[in-house]
Amino acid sequence: MKYFTSPRFFVLLCLTVGLANASCNRHFVLRKGGMYTRFPMDSTITDDPAFVRLYAPYKQQLDAEMNRVVGRTAVALTKPGNVPETLLGNFFADALLTEGRKLHPEAEFSFGTKGGLRTELMQGDITVGHLFELMPFENELVVLELSGASVLQLAQFAASTGGQPMAGMRLHIANGHAADIRIGGAPLDTARTYTLVTYDYLANGGDNSRGLENPVNRINLGKKVREALIDYVSGLSHDGQHINTKLDGRITTDE
Incomplete structure (x- = not known):
């Protein structure tokens, strides 16, 4: 894996920093007749041994941390695009809800989007x-207190987009519409207020989400989603458990 540690990255970083420090202007204008030199960022750039020695200790520390095993999954956590419920989505939403409840025990359900999950997790370490x-x-964890009407909007958004990661919430998709919506096993009550764990990107309107824009209350938990995932997997490992996520019918469809 490469975590922006190649010499080419550092050359680009140095050039970027140099340009940023060269002027307080928001943009640069190429003057008529001006001369410029093109620097290709490709395999023609050779390593500078002195520079490699400079960042090598930091790269070693970074590699050691990134390669640290925090747990194991007994199944491949995948996210095929043609189904409403996926193993990766269930894993992610379960982690959000579990870790969110540690900081806000009143949380009832969690919600994410497929687009925010950028890779799959293969079986193994x-x-x-x-x-x-x-x-x-x-992204950071956020708790939103939502009216029942807003939860209905959120469920309709999930249904209209073919299903999204959720935990503590179940629904059926019929002709692109949400039906039989349940929170914590009970039918949705639009006269109630519910407590959701999600993340700031969605709470701020990302992924064209619906139902999150007018919460009754918002609480920023101050914990990154990535840290929550690491803690969730590490916690299972500490208890001697592997991830064994299943498709449990939290989202069903007529198709």
Whole structure:
């Protein structure tokens, strides 16, 4: 795995920093008749031994941490695009809810999106690097208190997009619409307020999500989603358990 540690990356970084420090302007304008030199960022760039020696200790530390095994999955956690419920989505949503409840015990369900999960996890050892690849963003856990009407909107969004990762919530998709919506095993009550664990990207309107834009209350938990995933997997490993996520029918469809 490469975590931006190649010499080419550092050359590009140095050039970028140099340009950023060269001027306070927001942009550069190429003057008429101006001269420029093109620097191709490819295999023609050779390693600078002095520079390699400089960053080598940091790269070793980074590689050691990224290769650290935090757990193991007994099944491949995949996310085929043509089904409403996936093993990867269930794993992710279960992790959000479990770790979210440690910080906010009143949390009732969790929600994410398929697009936010950037890789699959193959059967076998799970390293810190695998979880960085799964969630490479700086997203943080958020608790939202939602009206029942907003939860209905969220369920309809999930149904209209073919199903999304969720835990503590179940629904049936019929002709692209959500039906038989249940939170914690009980039918959705639009007169109630519910407590959701998600992440700031979605809470801020990312992925064109619906139902999250007008929460009754919002609590930022101050923990990155990636850290929550690492803690979830590490916790299972500490208890002598492997990940053994199953498809449990939390999202069903007529098709």
